[in-house]
Amino acid sequence: MHKTAQRRKPMRIPDDMTRRRLPLWLAALALLTGSAVQASSELGSKTPYAPQQSADRYEAAPAGYTPVAVQLVARHGSRGLTKPGPDEAALKRWREAEAAGALTPLGVRFGAALQRFIAAQRQLGYGNLSQLGVVEQKQLAQRLVARLPALFAGSTPVSVLSSGVDRAVDSSRSFVAALQREAPQAQVPASWGADRFLLYFHRLDARRDTADTPARQATLQRSLAYQAWLRSPRLAELQRRIDADPRLPQAARRLLLGLYQPGFVDRLADPLEAAREVMDVRGAMAGLRLELGGEAESFVPEEVAAVFMAADDAEDFYRKGPGLQETAPVTYDMATQLLDDMLDRLATGQGAVLRFSHAEIVAPLVSAIGVAGVHQPLPASQPYDAATHPWRTERVIPMAANVQWDVWQGPQGRRLVRMLVNEAQADFKPACEGARLRPGSRFYDVAALQRCYRAAP
Numbered sequence: 001m002h003k004t005a006q007r008r009k010p011m012r013i014p015d016d017m018t019r020r021r022l023p024l025w026l027a028a029l030a031l032l033t034g035s036a037v038q039a040s041s042e043l044g045s046k047t048p049y050a051p052q053q054s055a056d057r058y059e060a061a062p063a064g065y066t067p068v069a070v071q072l073v074a075r076h077g078s079r080g081l082t083k084p085g086p087d088e089a090a091l092k093r094w095r096e097a098e099a100a101g102a103l104t105p106l107g108v109r110f111g112a113a114l115q116r117f118i119a120a121q122r123q124l125g126y127g128n129l130s131q132l133g134v135v136e137q138k139q140l141a142q143r144l145v146a147r148l149p150a151l152f153a154g155s156t157p158v159s160v161l162s163s164g165v166d167r168a169v170d171s172s173r174s175f176v177a178a179l180q181r182e183a184p185q186a187q188v189p190a191s192w193g194a195d196r197f198l199l200y201f202h203r204l205d206a207r208r209d210t211a212d213t214p215a216r217q218a219t220l221q222r223s224l225a226y227q228a229w230l231r232s233p234r235l236a237e238l239q240r241r242i243d244a245d246p247r248l249p250q251a252a253r254r255l256l257l258g259l260y261q262p263g264f265v266d267r268l269a270d271p272l273e274a275a276r277e278v279m280d281v282r283g284a285m286a287g288l289r290l291e292l293g294g295e296a297e298s299f300v301p302e303e304v305a306a307v308f309m310a311a312d313d314a315e316d317f318y319r320k321g322p323g324l325q326e327t328a329p330v331t332y333d334m335a336t337q338l339l340d341d342m343l344d345r346l347a348t349g350q351g352a353v354l355r356f357s358h359a360e361i362v363a364p365l366v367s368a369i370g371v372a373g374v375h376q377p378l379p380a381s382q383p384y385d386a387a388t389h390p391w392r393t394e395r396v397i398p399m400a401a402n403v404q405w406d407v408w409q410g411p412q413g414r415r416l417v418r419m420l421v422n423e424a425q426a427d428f429k430p431a432c433e434g435a436r437l438r439p440g441s442r443f444y445d446v447a448a449l450q451r452c453y454r455a456a457p
Helices: 024-033 086-099 105-124 131-147 166-182 214-230 233-243 247-259 262-266 271-287 302-319 333-346 359-369 430-435 446-454
Strands: 066-075 158-162 351-357 402-409 415-421 424-426 443-445
Touching: 066 131, 066 333, 066 359, 086 105, 086 271, 105 247, 105 271, 131 166, 131 402, 158 166, 166 351, 214 233, 214 333, 233 302, 247 262, 247 271, 247 302, 271 302, 333 359, 333 402, 333 446, 351 359, 359 402, 415 446, 430 443, 430 446, 443 446
Parallel strands: 066 351, 158 351
Antiparallel strands: 066 402, 402 415, 415 424, 415 443
16 A cells, blocks of 8 residues: 655654644645645545635636536535445454453454444445545535525526446435435436446446547556556555665554554564555545544544554555656546547536446546646656645545536637645646636637637647
């Protein structure tokens, strides 16, 4: 899972980790956007959703412009574990420690919380949308209508699509139900379908997924290339470099010593794996907060979690993020058809187009768009470092992560678009700087933006 050791000095777990500070790039983002950025919860892609900027800090649309369309691509809301494994392994290990009389007081409480979690997880079902996930999608819909009240004041046409996976389908239903309550005149469909080529492109299979158009044929080939990348020796070597971070075994030992007596920890065959099981459960507990009756006790020091999350960030950077300069765009080229579909709708689209998917879709889309300040591939000679690179899973692909394009139309039919990433204003790729309404504006001329993205590389 995690981070490269080559560019960071070794960190002494008892001392240096307790003084971890907010990364400079994140503090700068808070100043630029006015968002209430706080110290990380260190949950990475399992971070429950919260908008990353207050709507009252958005740039106002120019006079004479009216909202006419919005496009949304959203990850499903919070969930627990997608399948059994780390929860059962952690419980088995805990029971061994209990039988050996090797539990610490914190370990006793961890076992009780773990068993409550497993019971709640089984009742919910592995991989399913949690109650918190439902709330996240409902609130996302409420804020969308509140942001664009003029768009939803009448019989606004709404189209909906999902990946077809249960948690994405359930997210779409929760979102649409809330949208209908907030905008009762909107033309909301009674049912909708799924499109794996647009919203599940990371796992296309030629035997299952019929590529019956040139665009789908291209997406299938890009998906197969991506899946080959996941199996490639080069990615395996990057993973070995991440796993070789000397801070990981130190962090694992500190985590485990909080739960178990030293003698028990010393006898573990793979302490790092044992610690990762606890980390997986920790992230899943956050998603089942409402099922569990509130926040679970923290069984992992934040500074220890930071080490594991830095490694997770590194893994996801190379697996679904900007990736290597030498192999770009293999990790995000498969989002081309989705981006093209969004661009095609900019000039004439009306109403709301809502798409519900997964982290493996949102992250490549962010890179395919080339979101300024986030999409920064790195050369193989420069290992990813979560302390200095702006791509962080908790910022890019938390639960219910989303990309939204708000479109306004003004005099003579001119259209402008503003992009929000997790509800914070964001800039299109630097090459499209000339499409801005004016220097520093977050509004882009639609015609100029389309020309920019469709221009030959």
